[in-house]
Amino acid sequence: MEDWDGYSAGLRERGKELGTLHPELMKGFGALNRGASTTQHIDAKTREFIALAVAVTTRCQGCIDAHARKAKAAGATKAEIAEALGVAIALNAGAALTYSLHVLDAMDGTGQG
Template structure:
């Protein structure tokens, strides 16, 4: 498995380099990233649990390391994290089912053509 702590440090350094080369890109990301916190509709722990589920569905290792640390910092338990991941797993399976139906639709369309 990955050394997640070292990986997070390496990513921070690389993102810092990118921020120097393209400061508006980094600033824009930071605005997007912080936007949800300003509404106060969800607490920070819930946002981090959602972040972990999305990290899994988008297959983003960087997101996994950042949101894992943040979720723990916000007080998320292993059990809460596992439940959030269960939602991600169910949605990925659901998405595969939906897209399988789309494949069958495409196959039918091609057979008729």
């Protein structure tokens, strides 16, 4: 398992380096995150459930680290997070099913049927 505190510290250090190398990129990324965090219709905890589910489906460890911390700060319980992760798991299975159908379609389209 990950040393999440060490991982987070390492990400912050590399992020600072990238910010020095390409400050406009990091300013833009920061603005995007601030904009996405400013919601009127969903609360912070719900936003973090969505973020964690997306982090799992996109396999982003940095996102998992950041949003697990934010979810905890927003009062999310492990049981609530488990339910949100269930949605991510089901969607990944659904995506695999959908792409499996593309394989069947490709097989029919190749003349090899």
